[in-house]
Amino acid sequence: DTAVSQTPKYLVTQMGNDKSIKCEQNLGHDTMYWYKQDSKKFLKIMFSYNNKELIINETVPNRFSPKSPDKAHLNLHINSLELGDSAVYFCASSQEGESGNTIYFGEGSWLTVV
Amino acid sequence: GQNIDQPTEMTATEGAIVQINCTYQTSGFNGLFWYQQHAGEAPTFLSYNVLDGLEEKGRFSSFLSRSKGYSYLLLKELQMKDSASYLCAVPNSGYALNFGKGTSLLVTP
Numbered sequence: 716d717t718a719v720s721q722t723p724k725y726l727v728t729q730m731g732n733d734k735s736i737k738c739e740q741n742l743g744h745d746t747m748y749w750y751k752q753d754s755k756k757f758l759k760i761m762f763s764y765n766n767k768e769l770i771i772n773e774t775v776p777n778r779f780s781p782k783s784p785d786k787a788h789l790n791l792h793i794n795s796l797e798l799g800d801s802a803v804y805f806c807a808s809s810q811e812g813e814s815g816n817t818i819y820f821g822e823g824s825w826l827t828v829v
Numbered sequence: 830g831q832n833i834d835q836p837t838e839m840t841a842t843e844g845a846i847v848q849i850n851c852t853y854q855t856s857g858f859n860g861l862f863w864y865q866q867h868a869g870e871a872p873t874f875l876s877y878n879v880l881d882g883l884e885e886k887g888r889f890s891s892f893l894s895r896s897k898g899y900s901y902l903l904l905k906e907l908q909m910k911d912s913a914s915y916l917c918a919v920p921n922s923g924y925a926l927n928f929g930k931g932t933s934l935l936v937t938p
Contacts, residue, residue, distance in 0.1 A: 746924045756914060756933075758872065760925040770923040805871060809924065815860040815879055818926055820871040 718742050719821035721806045727827045728796060736791045736824045738806030747789035748807040748818065749781060758805070764789050796828045831855045833929035835917050840935045841907055849902045849932045851917030862926060863891055863902045864916040872916055875902070904934075912936045 721738040728734055740747060746765040752758045762781045763770040769781065778794045793800060806821040832854040841847040853861065860879040864872040878884055878893035878900060890903040904911055914933050918926040 748925055755930070756866075757930050758916065758928045760921070760927065763924045765924050770925070811924070814874075815862070815877045816920060816924065816926075817862070817874050817877060819874065822871050 719806055719808055719819055721804075721821040721824050723824060724822060725825045725827075727829060730796055730798060730828055732796050733792070733794045734796060734826070735793070736804055736806075736826075738789050738791070738821060740787055740806075740808040740819075740821075742808055742810070742819065743787075744808035744810040744819075745786065746809050746811065746816075747783070748809075749789065749791050750805040750807060750820075752803040752805060752823075754802070761791075761804075762789075793826075798828050801826055801828045831919060831921060831927050833917055833919060833927065835915075835929045835932045837930070838933045838935070840937060841904075843907055843909060843936055843938055845907050847904050847907060847934065849904070849915050849917075849934065851900045851902075851929060853898050853900070853917070853919050853929075855898075855919050857922070858895055859920040861891075861893055861900045862918040863900075864918060864928075866914045866916060866931070868913070875915075907936050909936050909938070 719740045749761040761775045780792045783789045803823045807818045809816045809818045835851045863875040866872040876891035883892045888905045893900045914931040916931045917929040921927045
């Protein structure tokens with residue numbers, strides 16, 4: 716009965732490959748997110764997706780694209796992977812009005828690009 | 830933009846009290862959050878302050894002063910399991926939270 720779940724948890728892949736990380740939430744939340752946490756542990760927003768409105772952090776390369784088949788899913792697709800993409804990617808969700816839009820995180824996906 | 834500052838590292842002794850400070854600059858304040866993140870795990874929600882004052886929740890309390898752009902997280906009766914990173918965050922102009930760089934707390938015996 717995991718609230719926010721993402722797969723895979725660990726992913727090792729070569730430079731230049733294309734990969735996807737899947738995320739699902741069963742909380743009935745309206746908004747989903749992707750965050751990136753780098754080696755210095757800085758947690759940075761990449762995308763917010765609410766009722767088909769996508770808000771993109773302008774620093775995110777266009778090799779990264781979120782795809783939302785429905786309100787409960789927000790997948791992250793990454794093209795032409797680079798070494799610098801190695802990080803932990805967290806999916807999250809929230810519901811407007813619940814404790815100020817408290818965000819709940821998935822367990823993270825550890826991506827290593829070699 | 831937003832600027833969130835918190836100390837990088839702190840060390841405290843088991844059973845003691847520790848205060849982790851956070852200062853922020855933001856336009857249009859919509860509350861301040863604290864999250865806890867253990868190594869190798871996801872951040873988990875600790876507290877949310879939108880009004881000035883102290884909110885107590887068990888061994889953890891969070892304080893907010895909107896006029897000073899200042900918050901702190903107070904941890905009492907420290908336990909070894911409290912060793913973690915503590916993240917201060919404020920909502921941005923969209924739906925997301927912007928996080929500080931986190932304070933790594935080490936609790937020693």
